[in-house]
Amino acid sequence: MTLGFMPDAEKEFVAAAEWYEAREKGLGRRFRDDVAHVLTRITEDPFLWRERPDGYHRVNCPVFPYYVAYIIRESSIIVTAVAHGRRYPGYWKHRLKAQE
Numbered sequence: 001m002t003l004g005f006m007p008d009a010e011k012e013f014v015a016a017a018e019w020y021e022a023r024e025k026g027l028g029r030r031f032r033d034d035v036a037h038v039l040t041r042i043t044e045d046p047f048l049w050r051e052r053p054d055g056y057h058r059v060n061c062p063v064f065p066y067y068v069a070y071i072i073r074e075s076s077i078i079v080t081a082v083a084h085g086r087r088y089p090g091y092w093k094h095r096l097k098a099q100e
Helices: 007-023 027-044 094-098
Strands: 002-005 057-060 066-073 076-084
Touching (some): 007 076, 027 057, 027 076
Antiparallel strands (some): 057 066
């Protein structure tokens, strides 16, 4: 399966990494590595995590308080959000409609 990002998901991922890097040198890289680890796990077995009622899957990052939300369409995995686990729950769910 191929892995891709929705444009807004990629922007929020980059913004979060930049925010962490601005707080402490190297922290942004650690955040990117944490998300990359999750993305690797997702591509290895995208069906391992249950499908949520809105039709997406969610994987929590092991170190940072973020999660990766994604959908599966044919032979593609589409990251719909790289979201903070406690800020503005569900703010990104309108993106799911764009992928139907």
